[in-house]
Amino acid sequence: MTGWTADRIPDQHGRVAVVTGANSGLGLVTATELARHGAHVVLAVRNTAAGEQAARRIDGDTEVRELDLASLESVRAFAAKLAVDHPALDLLVNNAGVVLLGPRRRTSADGFELQFATNMLGHFALTGLLLDNLAAAREPRVVNLSSITHKTADLDFDDLMFERGYRAATAYGRSKLATTIFGLELDRRLRSAGLPIASVLAHPGLTRTNLTPRAWEHRGRLGLVVARLGLLATQPVERGALPQLYAATAAGVQGGQFFGPAGLAETRGRVTEARLSPKAADPAIGRRLWAAARRLTGVEYL
Template sequence: MPSVTQVPQWDVHRLPRSEGRCFLVTGGNAGIGYFVAEQLAGTGAMVVLGSRDKAKAGDAIASISSRVPGARMKHLSLDLADLTSLKASVDALGLDRLDAVVHNAGVALDHPPRRETTAGHELMFATNHLGHFALTHHLAPLLTATPGSRIVTTGSFAAKTERLDLNDLQSTHGYQPKRAYARSKLAQMLFAFELDRRLRAAGSTTLSVVVHPGGALDALTPSRPPLHVRTAGERLRHLPLGLLVQGKDAAAWPAVRAVLDPGVRGGQMWSPRLFGLRGTPRSEPLWNHLTDTTTAARLWAASCNLIGDDLTFDEVR
């Protein structure tokens, strides 16, 4: 009888090697983004940390280098809230290929008042959605020229019960920080699925994938001084919560799998296995409102208008 080829089970602790590949992680200097960068660096790839703060990025690179012998890292100055700066940032990459970008950076405000960028955009919508939308626009030639490249967008469980107000995308009326944050993450997720539809229509091999990290607590996250220090007391006090949520190291697993796993497909959503809150990553059925192609297309058009340019994929290789 002919032998049956066994597809190896995904192991978050035994990642496939990626020498010669290059990955960009926005917000890779702290939190979940740091652990995405650390785990990707362990595969032998070049990892670029996109961050506004050069000093914090330097600390992150030093921390990763101390844990990953021979880690190949670099910092890219990146301010997603300043749309006019993004083309120069992408030009400064100086790369001839980009195998994946992880749209991880984000702003979450807990209290009023409503804040705006210098261009007059609501801060969370501008940073979380518009900044990544514009960054994708500038990265598109590099990504579509790299066969099989991936655009991985970090969504949020907070978006599951929220809906977009297309007449008030920037939360100018009845501003509530938590709702504005959830809507900015929903906008990211709708954009990512619309992006994959457009990539498929253009015949591109580039994939757009959505991930959400589930529940992640600092108290359950391993120490990475000076970026994050967890005491033994904190770990013990919060240990029971480990039945429901996890540390930020584990919360990075869906994004890392979305970047590396050859079995991942465009238009999928990956999340923690147990109730979407903790555990190893798995592909999750899309929430009903994430399949709303009309809203996604209208958001795309509005986003193009707000960044002052069109994101198109007419020429792909």
């Protein structure tokens, strides 16, 4: 994968892709490149006006659909309609994410901590509700967007919704650890079930979006330095999107693989296989989180 760029994306004609959070940042670049290479891309966005504006900037075959990952009702409605309109789904890129600032704990429409709800639980439910459509496609993939902040995060299964001692930046790290655990546990369960769906993970390092610098503000002195450096420490969004585009399209990618930048502690540079934290890779933690996500979302699969 040395020197891999978006120009090396294989032909995507005849493939249907859903990209959550596709109206800006990493999601917009991902949707743009997939469409440029021939895919029919569904921009799954909370703000459809912003989605339509983004779609007009994309040279290719797109459609915009409303999806609020912080509302299980919205997730179910989106999945139900998409499942009818696109019986075979080739690619699901669980890209959307939210980072909160300040001391106030915010909750989703279903009463969950907002970052955990949006970044992990909404995507867990969406993936399960679209599983049959993915299984009907040829060589389908699910890509979950992780973060290097997952490496030092921890989950408190006695307080998954962070009701005690809430800190927004810490909650973000926890949500990204949960997303990473989900992607790996999904891979294990797909293999066990014999389903031909690859669950792959990627992270963008430190990329010039409105999310990454804020996610580092709680990482102690080093994190504060990184956050303040801002543009100097980050790479362009077009480069930051390469790991997830590689995970989504490159030939030979296997379920359970994790891609990120190769340089400077995985913060920037060419695409390579990234390192997982021990907690993210622990199957026992994966099973426990899966059971909790089933219970919280009411979506049961695999």
